[in-house]
Amino acid sequence: MSVKTIISTSVAIIATGAMFACVAPFASADSAQTSAVVSSRSFPKASSVKKNLFAESTSTSVDENSKWGGIETLDVPQTESQGEKEAAAAAAAQKAADEAAAAQSAAAAAASRSEQRASIPQVDLGKMTGTGTGAELASFSLKFQGYPYVAGGNTPAGWDCSGFVQYVFSQFGISLPRTSGAQATVGTPVASLADAKPGDILANGTHAAIYIGNGQVMNAMNPVQGTAVSDVSVFGGAGYSIRRVM
Structure with missing residues (x-):
């Protein structure tokens, strides 16, 4: 082999080795650069962003003294x-109808009371005061059959049991206590119902009535039955006093 050939071969080998030596560093640098770019461009999780936005929205507050250019004082018509208008009109119509019905009912009740007062018999108190008999008082009491029962009342417009007895006796000039318990102590006691006479008072702590004979009494019973004749069973088997005032 000649010297020229040996030199050419050596130069080729050296050039080839230099080329591979240069390529390796470039590849290594490019890989390092690519890795650095990927790492620097990573993003935080979306959940952390949403969490911060929610916290910001819920922490918002407004100063009550803030001014908004006068808009807070605008008088906005309601x-x-x-549907609301129709409902209001219907409610107003119903209210008017209820008021009219109530007024009509009150007028009817007032008219009924006037008729009852007009139907009360006129009593000649001059003849009955001090001279009337128990029989006359019992007969007089029967004229109030059908009159209304009103708790606490003592006039023909409405009375309870003792109010009725008190009123009837007052028309004969006799003043009686207001309650049935007190009326059970007036006058002279009568031994038994067999000895009772018309005009006697039958009373206990809960009821009072005027005896009219034959085991019957005239009395104001209750709001349903009003003032009517009944037998002595109206006392419900309870004991009662028999008192003679006339």
């Missing part, structure tokens, strides 16, 4: 929907 309007009603067609």
